[in-house]
Amino acid sequence: MCLSTAYIDSGKEKKELMKDVARMEADANGFSLFDLFGEKTFVRGKIKSIDFVEEHSVVFEDTSAGAGS
Structure with a gap:
């Protein structure tokens, strides 16, 4: 079974939010x-x-506000 990993991209870096994401709402x-x-x-x-x-x-x-700047 392959589950997803979620990341947040601020423009300067991509940071891991959560591994093994099974559901998103x-x-x-x-x-x-x-x-x-x-x-x-x-x-x-x-x-x-x-x-x-x-x-x-x-x-x-x-x-x-201010993300990526």
Whole structure:
């Protein structure tokens, strides 16, 4: 079974948010990520890319004030 890894890209660096992401839910403020054990991480931002084949990754673009500057 291949699960995804989530990253946040600030423009200067790509930082790992969570490994073994099994589920993702969107709401108006961002995304809730859940791993196999139900642990939850919330991320504000928008999806920059998703790779289902090679890296099994989701990259979020950091949209917080001052990100990447």
